Amino acid sequence: MLELRPSCECCDRDLPPESGLARICSFECTFCAGCAEGVLAGRCPNCGGNLVARPIRPPAALARHPASTVRVVKERGCTAVA
Incomplete structure (x- = not known):
């Protein structure tokens, strides 16, 4: 069962369960569409x-x-994966 985490790990933006802006990886790390498609590519x-x-x-x-x-939430925000 997915956790449905409540916020982006980068910017702490609220991501309620019904949000279409939530992005996850196979480990359920959770990010908003802006961070996922922007800095995280x-x-x-x-x-x-x-x-x-x-x-x-x-x-x-x-x-x-x-x-x-x-x-x-990551203390120092997010940076792209090398």
């Missing part, structure tokens, strides 16, 4: 994997399996 700075649109959990499923409330 589509690559996760943590694992080097590609970033894709996070699926949206239907409301009934979200009620049974709520999104995470734990915010993960």
